[in-house]
Amino acid sequence: MTQIAPPNSPTISDDIYHLIKQDIIKGKFSPGAKLAIKEMCARYHVGNSPLREALTKLAATGLIQQQNQRGFRIPLISGKDLADICDSRIHIEVAALKMAIAKGDDYWEAQILAQFHQLQKCQQQEDVDQAEWESRHSRFHNALIEACDSPSLLGFCNILHDQFDRYRRLAPTDLKIRAELDAQHREIMQLSIAREATKAGELLAEHIKLSARAAMAMFGNR
Amino acid sequence: MTQIAPPNSPTISDDIYHLIKQDIIKGKFSPGAKLAIKEMCARYHVGNSPLREALTKLAATGLIQQQNQRGFRIPLISGKDLADICDSRIHIEVAALKMAIAKGDDYWEAQILAQFHQLQKCQQQEDVDQAEWESRHSRFHNALIEACDSPSLLGFCNILHDQFDRYRRLAPTDLKIRAELDAQHREIMQLSIAREATKAGELLAEHIKLSARAAMAMFGNR
DNA sequence: ATTTACAAGAATATCGATATTATAACAAGC
DNA sequence: GCTTGTTATAATATCGATATTCTTGTAAAT
Structure with missing residues (x-):
């Protein structure tokens, strides 16, 4: 019985999650900045859905903030x-x-x-x-x-x-x-x-x- | 200067996030169970996008597992x-x-x-x-x-x-x-x-x- | 019998368009 | 002048359809 290693391809969502995360840590967005969906889609060359999934995930770890119906922001610093x-x-x-x-x-x-x-x-x-x-x-x-x-x-x-x-x-x-x-x-x-x-x-x-x-x-x- | 309290409506995504989270904690899904997108959409009466965002968020807190291209699962217990x-x-x-x-x-x-x-x-x-x-x-x-x-x-x-x-x-x-x-x-x-x-x-x-x-x-x- | 290759099917992930909500601009009333 | 109400605009969140990837089943080959 040879347990073959599964393929498991990357997803766009996961890729840009890491990309955006690094950009935030690198300080490429200023504290308090709004992350407008459309602009972000253009910037990272991805569609609506994977972008939002990435941002949602980042919000869950506190690296960005999410407000219902008001999108995503870089947290202020203090x-x-x-x-x-x-x-x-x-x-x-x-x-x-x-x-x-x-x-x-x-x-x-x-x-x-x-x-x-x-x-x-x-x-x-x-x-x-x-x-x-x-x-x-x-x-x-x-x-x-x-x-x-x-x-x-x-x-x-x-x-x-x-x-x-x-x-x-x-x-x-x-x-x-x-x-x-x-x-x-x-x-x-x-x-x-x-x-x-x-x-x-x-x-x-x-x-x-x-x-x-x-x-x-x-x-x-x- | 009267700082009016902002409206801030709920979102479907946020609502079902809490719903699914409670259902998981209540044990309504058995450990290791696959959370098929289509079934979940039907079960919670929501579309693709808000469901995936909710699941993504739950995965970030460890309450469910996510595998690229292979969807979401309830974590095994041990x-x-x-x-x-x-x-x-x-x-x-x-x-x-x-x-x-x-x-x-x-x-x-x-x-x-x-x-x-x-x-x-x-x-x-x-x-x-x-x-x-x-x-x-x-x-x-x-x-x-x-x-x-x-x-x-x-x-x-x-x-x-x-x-x-x-x-x-x-x-x-x-x-x-x-x-x-x-x-x-x-x-x-x-x-x-x-x-x-x-x-x-x-x-x-x-x-x-x-x-x-x-x-x-x-x-x-x- | 076991493995490998391939094709059909099912599921996930993504796109493009739409509906819904917030924001901004502007006018009317106090 | 300042507040309040209304409309136009812009943004977010959601839907429905599609593309891509995994999974399963079957057949051929070793």
Whole structure:
């Protein structure tokens, strides 16, 4: 009995879902901007239905807002919102990291090393490819928690990551802070593989806070 | 300057989203069942587009599964999945409760008392109205954490609640356990209003575990 | 008997057009 | 001048039909 791998083609809906999602995270739409259906159809060369499905899906993850009979908008930004995303990320991602440290196997350790290496290589370039860095950075953070074996926590982490990234790209990160963040990456990796759950968790919390600081500076209060 | 309240009519898409969501939670579809587009359109008396948007949204929250070119399915159930949902709920809902206890004001306290009272009244009936009980039970749990002032955590709690409820309704809860769960409700309420964050959190964790036990008994292993 | 190839059928996903609702512009009344 | 009411316009949401993809059944080949 040979279980043949199913074909499973992509759909337009799914393709532009990822496209639009990335564009939002990249900041190609300004906060509060209206996403007019017709314009979006023209921009992404798709019809009504798949576009709306993609937008609906994005609205479900909080990356855009939907109002009945009034279409879709890019959410406004605020210090309060960022603080919320940051705090939630700390709660959930730290929990996931601790679980991963408890459950992770050799493959998990290897993947962390591998992704860290790729991130390093990317950063040593003369002019860093932003898109590539973002991708590798995400993969590194994901590798840390992937072994937590909790689909729901991982899903929430992804949602929060996306929302967090939109903020992070609004404010260019200072070089000094960038170096510090990178040092934290190394430390978190080492502590995780050494199974120092508590210390690793604390450092990850610090790391997230520091990441948020640059964007946070754009808002006076919370 | 009189800021008039906007009209904001409902949409078919939004209406059936809630309808289908409740039907899934109520267990009207068996795990693994295929949700054929045409049949669903007939069943809910709606067209193609709003139905697909509703299903897409539900897929984004994990209440149904979507596969490209292969439509939508009700997720299978498993002890592993339930354990994951349960654990995540504990992580996130306990965190939210502690935040709420730290930030809650008089209104928060009053709402908890009010929702608890309504839940009690409902339970003292001869034959409990299941739908009404579910609604009041949800509102009580929500009242506890609402003051946490974190939209993202509250959103995740709702998602997990929905998934959890589907499992809970699969197995009828033993009367003895039911009484115990209700005693916990009262205790959690009291500890919360007394601002005993740690104790309240621990008890909420116990409460969630106990709720899951009945459904968990349906699966031998994890 | 098992696998492979192909064709018919069914289902999903998408398009183009329409109906419904919100928005904007403008006139009338206080 | 400001509010209120009305109409024209534009946008969203929905429908019905079509194209594309998967699935099933049958026949040929190894």
